[in-house]
Amino acid sequence: MANKKILPIPQVLDVLNPFKVKKQRLMNFNPAIGTAMRQPADCTKITTFNYSPSTLEERAITNVQDVFPYLESSNITWINVDGIRKEDIHAIATCFMIHPLLEEDILSVGQRAKMDEIGEHMFCLLPMMYFNSETSTVEQEQVSILLGKNFVISFQDDPTRDVFDPIREKLRIASSRIRSGSTDYLCYALIDIIVDNYFVVLDKLGERIELMEDLVQHQPTTKTLARINFLKRELLIFKRAISPVRDLVNGFLKSESDLLEDRDTKYFKDVFDHIIQCTELAETYRDTVLNLQEMYHTQLNLKLNEIMKVLAVVTTLMAPLTLIAGIYGMNFQNMPELKSENGYYITLGAMGILLVFMIWLFRKRGWF
Template sequence: MAKRILPIPHALNPFKPKKQRIMNYNPVTGMSSRKPAEVVKITVFDNSPDHAEEVVVQHVEQAFHYLETPGTSWINIDGIRKEEVHAICTRYGVHYLIEDDILNVGQRAKMDEMGEQLFCVLPMIYFNPTACTIEQEQVSIVLGKNFVISFQEDIKRDVFDPIRDKLRFNGSRIRSAGADYLCYALLDVIIDSYFVVLDKLGERIELMEDVVQHEANNRTLARINLLRRELLLFRRAISPVRELVNGFLRSESDLLNEHNTKYFKDVFDHIVHCSDLTENYRDMVINLQEQYHTQLNLKMNEVMKVLAVVTTLMAPLTVIAGIYGMNFDNMPELHSPNGYFVTISIMVVILIIMIFLFKKRGWF
């Protein structure tokens, strides 16, 4: 069976220093370092039990009238640009502190209550199979009385397609359960996507367990360190999400229907499970590092064993050759016509006897 090889990023070189990755940290009061999006896509889903409307608006002002509709509106903004964010936050009465959090990059996952609205920000995480790295974007969600507004950085990808499919399906619960249920559904699909990333990391760890057994070299160590670093970044990103979901459970806001509490509890169970899996994978990577060093030690022991056996076998032959190499005139065997052949024969016999004894004792 062909041996599977773990793919390695092209630029990965364990002997060459790499630039340090910028950690996800940006003070709330700091200026936004996000580059404004070139294209902003605004999608609106306006739903009620007997009505469904899906539209992509060209200008943010076209989404303002959905504040007055009787159903539940979901406004999803792909691409962050200050003009659009400020306009929609002003029209929907979103607090300016929430607006700052939406515009600032690198926010820690959190949940806040601002007046008659609930706000949460959390990472949406993807796995890049080409570079074997984790990529993430910041997602901000604002929950109001009859609306949910979500802000995403990447216009090309997200994990909300299952939500869109349910909103298009007549008779689905999400179309009639209210804005808080829609907010739960968005959180649930984001957190469920974490398990997809964990599965990919788990596959890499399983492959590395086989690679370490056969290829304990510097490239293998670089792969292990790459996995360890990605797990660290993943763990750092999702750890605060537990408190975010717990904030919804503790909240006494009128925006949250008591009947929907059980759904947020289910999301809390998911993020706890995800955190536990992350810790398990972290322990597995630590074990991989220990296994790598064990394999190195075993290889070194094998080398030392071979050298010790060769040295031991050659020791008596060296002694004999040293004795007969002395320049003394009065040596009985020195002038013997068959002395050379006798000496070589004795050396060969000693060598064979030592090899037999070592083999019998299981030393090689």
């Protein structure tokens, strides 16, 4: 978290506002069935990379039927489908002989990360995580990856963003490892870049946690507690989304499919190590947020103790003065001091001397 940008407290309050995203989180929620609903994309954007160690063909396709000839290509083909529409997915599934169960998984929404082997295909589904800096929320996009003999097809919901640009840049370099690799290496690269982006999201959450530490120390209010709970919820959403990815990668390691080469096993082991680290770091951040809650309550108790201390000192200082004033406020006839010409000034002077003496005594003993 080097070069961290420290925001002033007012900006921190705005950044960590949990109420700004409540409406946005409910936009695609169907109260009748209690689940999120997939909104069909307005259009499907398809990009293809057909490559070998010495050749590369990169295309942007608008008609889904234009990807059908790649089924017979002798080169490796990566087909990336941005925007999920049922008719387009069904056409691709029919051409590439994708099992109907896998087609349903591609069209589904809100599923846990998982890995399946059906027929001649290997399939995995996992979340692509993003961090929205404007609302400080964790957002996720469901990504499906299908591994075939000479092709890899990836399906995404959002055509406006993904994390695959570094892979595209490597594919454009003739000497890159990915150009000389097999289809399972391309599948590994896609999964690896998604998992690596989890650390980017965690870094952003870590920055928010550090900002919250400053906020708890300076402004331990009820709104601060709401923001702590909001941050804890975002961490929980993140951890729940990425935890099943460990089993997904482990499925590739245990698979005996002919689509996976033994020489690429070490790469999937590396991804497995990364997802373990990411999960442990997310758990550490969650514990830190719980500590922030305890710190918040501690700050409130300290503040309350300071208030009670001041009130106790004031009450103690005023008690003798109140006693003297009460004695001379009684309506008895035979009080000799009532006839004294300077009795009023003597009483005030005695009360003042007593007050100064008590303040000196309390300060000497370190009570305030």
